[in-house]
Every structure is written in C-alpha cells, then in structure tokens.
Amino acid sequence: MKSSLRQTVTPQHRSWPRRNDRPHPKTRPSGQHARRQFLRLAVGAAALPAVSCDPGTQSYPSRPITMIVPYSAGGQTDVIARNLAERMKASLGQPVIIENVTGAGGTIATGRVARAAPDGYTLSIGQTDSHVVSGATYTLQFDLLNDFEPVALLSAAPFLLIARKAMPADDLKGLIAWLKANPNKASMGVTPAGMGQVFGVLMQKETGTRFGFVPYRGGAPILQDLVAGQIDLAFLDPTTSLAQVRAGRVTAYAVMAASRLSSAPDIPTVDEAGLPGLYLSYWHGLWVPKNTPKSIIAKLNAAAVDALGDANVRRRLGDLGQEIFPRDQQTPEALGSTQKADAEKWWPIIKAAGIKAE
Numbered sequence: 001m002k003s004s005l006r007q008t009v010t011p012q013h014r015s016w017p018r019r020n021d022r023p024h025p026k027t028r029p030s031g032q033h034a035r036r037q038f039l040r041l042a043v044g045a046a047a048l049p050a051v052s053c054d055p056g057t058q059s060y061p062s063r064p065i066t067m068i069v070p071y072s073a074g075g076q077t078d079v080i081a082r083n084l085a086e087r088m089k090a091s092l093g094q095p096v097i098i099e100n101v102t103g104a105g106g107t108i109a110t111g112r113v114a115r116a117a118p119d120g121y122t123l124s125i126g127q128t129d130s131h132v133v134s135g136a137t138y139t140l141q142f143d144l145l146n147d148f149e150p151v152a153l154l155s156a157a158p159f160l161l162i163a164r165k166a167m168p169a170d171d172l173k174g175l176i177a178w179l180k181a182n183p184n185k186a187s188m189g190v191t192p193a194g195m196g197q198v199f200g201v202l203m204q205k206e207t208g209t210r211f212g213f214v215p216y217r218g219g220a221p222i223l224q225d226l227v228a229g230q231i232d233l234a235f236l237d238p239t240t241s242l243a244q245v246r247a248g249r250v251t252a253y254a255v256m257a258a259s260r261l262s263s264a265p266d267i268p269t270v271d272e273a274g275l276p277g278l279y280l281s282y283w284h285g286l287w288v289p290k291n292t293p294k295s296i297i298a299k300l301n302a303a304a305v306d307a308l309g310d311a312n313v314r315r316r317l318g319d320l321g322q323e324i325f326p327r328d329q330q331t332p333e334a335l336g337s338t339q340k341a342d343a344e345k346w347w348p349i350i351k352a353a354g355i356k357a358e
Contacts, residue, residue, distance in 0.1 A: 058295075060119075060120055060295075060296050060299060061092050061093070061094040061120065061121065061299075062094070063094060063121065064094050064095040064096070064097050064121075065092065065094055065095070065096045065097065065120070065121050065122075065123060066096075066097050066099055066121065066122050066123065067081055067084075067085055067096050067097065067098055067099070067123045067124075067125055068099055068101050068109045068110075068112060068113050068122065068123065068124050068125070069081045069098055069099065069100045069101070069109065069125055070101060070102070070106030070107075070108070070109035070110060070124075070125075070126055070130040071100065071102060071106060071130075071191075071217065071218035071219070072100055072102050072217050072218035072219075072220050072221060073100050073220070074218075074219075074220035074240070075218040075219040075220045075237075075239070075240050076127075076157070076219060076237040076238075076239030076240050076282070076284075076320070076322075077125060077126065077127055077130075077284065078098070078100060078218075078220075079239050079320060080125070080154065080155060080239070080284055080317065080322065081098050081125045082098055083307075083313050083316050083317060084096075084125070084154070084286075084304065084307050084308075084313070085097075085098055087306065087307035087310050087312075087313050088303040088304060088306075088307050090306075091302065091303035091306045091307070092299070092300075092303050096123075102217045102218060103217060104134075104138065104192070104357065105129060105130070105133070105134045105137065105138060105191055105192050105193055105194055105357055106126060106129055106130030106131075106134055106191075107130070107134050107138050107140060109124065109126075109130065110124055110126060110130055110131065110134070110142070110144070110148075111140070111141060111142055113148070113287065113288075113289060114142035114147045114148065114289060114290075115142075115289075116289050117289070118149075118288065118289040118290060118291040118292040118293075119292070119296070120288060120292055120293070120296035120297075120299070120300060122288070122289065123151070123286055123287070123288055123300070124148065124286070124287040124288070125154075125284065125285070125286055125287075126284070126285065126287065127282045127283060127284045127285070128195055128282045128283060128342060128346075129191060129194040129195050129282070131144055131148075131285065131287070131339055132144070132339060132342045132343050132346060132347075133193065133194055133195055133198065133346060133350065134193070134194075134357075135343060135347065136343075136346065136347040136350040136351055136355075137192075137193030137194075137350060137355055137356055137357045138193065138357045144339075144343070145339065145340060145343060146290070147289070147290050148287040148288065148289065148290060149287060149288050149289070149290055149291075149292050149297055149332070150285060150286075150287055150332040150333075150335035150336040150339070151285070151286040151287055151288055151297055151300045151301050151304060151332055151335070152285065152286045152300070152301050152304040152305065152308075152330050152331065152332065152335060153283065153284075153285050153325050153329055153330055153331065153334045153335040153338060154283070154284040154285055154286065154304070154308065154324070154325065154330070155283070155284050155308075155317055155322040155323060155324045155325060156281055156282060156283040156284070156322070156323055156325065157237050157238050157239065157281060157282060157320075157321045157322045157323060158238075158255050158256050158257030158261070158279065158280065158281040158321075159195075159196075159199070159235045159236060159237055159238075159255075159256045159280040159281065159282065160235070160236055160237070160238060160241055160242075160245070160252045160253075160254070160255055160256065160267065161233070161234075161235055161252070161253045161254045161256060161270070162226065162233070162234055162235075162236055162241055162245065162250045162251060162252045162253065163175065163226070163232055163233050163234075163250065163251045163253065164226055164227075164229045164231070164232055164233075164250060164251075165227075165229075165248070165249060165250055165251055166229060167232060167233075167251060169253075171253060171273065171274075172253040172254050172268075172270075172273035172274050172275065173273070173274045175253055176207045176209060176274070176275075179207070179209035179210075179211060180207070180208060180209055183209070183210040183211075184210050184211060184212060185211070186211040186212070186232040186233060187211060187212045187213070187214050187231045187232050187233070188200050188211055188212070188213055188214065188231065188232065188233040188234060188235075189213075189214050189216050189222035189225060189226060189231045189233070189234045190213050190214070190215060190216065190222070190234070190235075191215070191216060191217070191218060191219070191222075192215040192357050193355055193356060193357040195235070195280065195282065196234065196235040196236075197213055197355060198346070198349070198350055198353070198355060199235050199256070199278075199280045200213060200233075200235065201353050201355060202278065202353075203275075203278065206275060206278060207275070211232070211233065214231050219236050219237060219239075219240035219241075220240060222234050222236060222240075223236060223240055223241055223244060223250070226244075226250055227244055227249045227250060235256065235280060237282060237321065238261060238263065238264065238320055238321020238322070239317075239320040239321060239322060242263065242264055242320060242321055245264065245267070246264075252264070252267045253273060254267065254268055254269065254270040254272075254273040254275070255267050255268070255269050255270065256270050256278060256279055256280035256281065257269060257270070257279055257280075257281060258271060258279065261321050262318075263318060263319060263320070263321045264321065283325075283338060285335040285338075285339070286300065286304055286335075287335075288300065297332060301330075301331065301332060304330065305327065305330050308324050308325075308330060309327070
C-alpha cells in the first residue's frame with residue numbers, strides 16, 4: 001500500500017534515475033485514478049477504531065478519580081463507596097476520592113455526574129432511591145435511564161423496620177395495634193420522596209394505620225434521631241442500623257424480605273412477623289456519564305469486580321447486611337436491566353400514590 005501511494009500521488013515530483021525505469025505510459029495511473037486510490041486510503045484510515053489513536057483512553061487513569069455519593073457520610077451508600085474506593089485504588093493505580101453531595105433525594109449528586117465530562121474521572125455510586133425512585137418523584141433536568149452509562153451492579157440488602165427503644169410494642173403485630181389506636185401520633189423518618197416514604201405509604205394502606213413523615217438527607221441522621229427518641233419509626237438498611245440494633249438502642253421489628261439476614265438471624269422476616277409479602281430491598285450500582293468510552297467502562301468494571309472479590313471487602317459488607325451480587329451479575333448489562341426493570345415496576349406505583357418531592 002505504501003509503494004502504491006508513492007507512485008500515484010507524487011510521480012511528477014520524483015526524479016527517475018534512468019529513462020527505462022519510467023512506467024510505461026499505458027501503465028502509469030491517471031490523475032483521476034490516483035485521486036480515487038488516495039480517497040480509498042483516506043477512508044480506510046478513518047474507519048480504524050478510535051481507541052487505537054486515542055492516547056487518553058490508553059493511559060486512563062492518569063489522575064485521581066472522584067466518586068460522588070448522593071447521601072451523607074455514615075449511611076449505607078457512603079460505607080459501600082468507601083470500602084469499594086479503597087480497593088479500586090490498587091487496581092487503577094490512582095486514588096478514588098469520595099465526595100458526599102447531599103440534597104433533593106440524591107438528584108443534586110446525580111445531576112452533577114450527568115453534566116460531567118465523559119472521561120471516566122467522575123463516577124456516580126447510587127441505589128434504588130437515587131437512580132430509580134427520583135425519576136418519578138422529582139422533575140429532573142436529565143434522564144436517569146439514558147444520560148448515564150452503567151458500570152457495575154454491586155450489592156443489595158433488605159431493609160429493616162425499626163423503632164425507637166421506648167416504643168410501646170414488643171413485636172410488629174403489637175406495633176400495628178398501637179398505631180391503629182393512636183392515629184397520626186407517630187412519625188417516620190424518611191429521605192424525601194424515597195423508598196422509605198413509598199413503603200411507609202404502602203404500610204399505611206396495608207395496615208389501616210396513619211402516621212407522619214419527617215424528611216432527612218440520609219439514613220445516618222434518621223438513625224441519630226431514632227436513637228434519641230425524636231422520631232418513632234424508620235425503614236433503614238442493615239448497613240446503617242445493625243450496630244444500633246445489636247447495641248439495644250433501637251428495636252428491629254422485621255426484615256423486609258422472605259429470608260432472615262445471616263448477619264442478624266434473630267430478627268424475624270416480615271412474613272413471620274405478620275405482614276407477608278411486604279418486601280423492601282435496595283441494590284447499589286456504579287455509573288459514569290453518557291458517552292464515556294467503552295474501554296474506560298471496562299477498566300472501571302474490572303476494578304469494581306476485583307474489589308467485590310476481595311476477602312476484606314466481602315467481610316465488611318457482609319457484616320453490614322449487604323449481599324454482593326454473583327460475579328456474572330456484576331456487569332454493566334445487569335445494572336442497566338435491573339435499573340430499567342425497577343423503573344417499570346415502581347414508577348407507576350409511586351405516581352398512583354401521588355408521592356412527590358416537596
């Protein structure tokens with residue numbers, strides 16, 4: 001190809017050493033034919049994969065990466081993020097810096113990632129609230145399903161229904177009886193228009209009870225006020241609440257799942273406690289902005305998978321009630337399909353219940 005290009009593009013500038021070395025006139029390419037050959041070469045070069053000539057993706061990452069957490073420090077998403085980031089640093093060769101950006105049900109944080117450069121240096125870690133529920137409860141300036149690229153499906157955990165220690169009920173049936181006898185006297189801590197509130201509304205509907213909702217920026221401050229007796233109830237994840245349950249500072253009435261937690265086998269399931277089928281769980285995932293190169297997504301996924309396979313990470317998350325997804329589900333495709341399926345499930349329920357962010 002190289003010699004052909006020399007003959008067709010620049011024969012008029014070449015000094016031929018001997019007359020007999022000149023191409024025969026009949027075999028010498030015409031100007032039009034030369035131009036066609038040149039264009040074919042140019043088109044062929046343009047068709048080469050972009051990654052082969054993009055040194056930025058090949059050298060990624062060359063500087064620290066920021067992982068945006070949409071909730072306050074100490075909550076489940078923050079704890080998972082910090083355990084993940086510590087191990088991903090070893091795989092990527094660059095620090096993964098955690099930044100907590102709270103407010104508006106996680107939408108301030110997700111909006112920031114949606115507007116970030118698609119270069120792999122800004123990651124979004126989130127869960128069912130921030131990446132599904134907010135799409136039905138907030139008017140967003142971005143598209144939760146289409147303005148992000150999924151990276152990895154991480155872990156999931158069922159929620160616990162917990163109450164302040166002095167709540168006058170020994171079990172879930174006793175709690176429901178007290179709530180019926182005292183309408184609108186109890187308060188439930190929730191993140192605004194999040195799954196906790198969605199399930200609070202469903203619980204009221206299922207049990208014929210009425211109680212108020214108190215908005216918070218995350219699970220950690222909800223738990224603080226629950227321990228202090230400032231609020232009465234909450235649906236909280238094991239990551240946030242198990243330590244206080246084990247210490248006896250709050251009461252856990254049920255695991256909102258069909259199976260008991262291996263990390264807290266003494267807490268009954270919601271089926272056993274008297275509200276069969278009222279299940280509530282959260283999953284977590286990693287995303288990057290739309291149009292991030294596939295090669296960068298692959299590197300981030302490999303680092304996340306490596307972190308989830310680390311024995312220390314698995315132990316820490318297991319102690320907090322988190323169940324890590326199997327290896328074949330820790331993929332961008334699995335995260336994308338899980339997010340889409342939950343949006344299709346929950347958005348109609350949320351809209352029918354009239355739950356909106358205020």
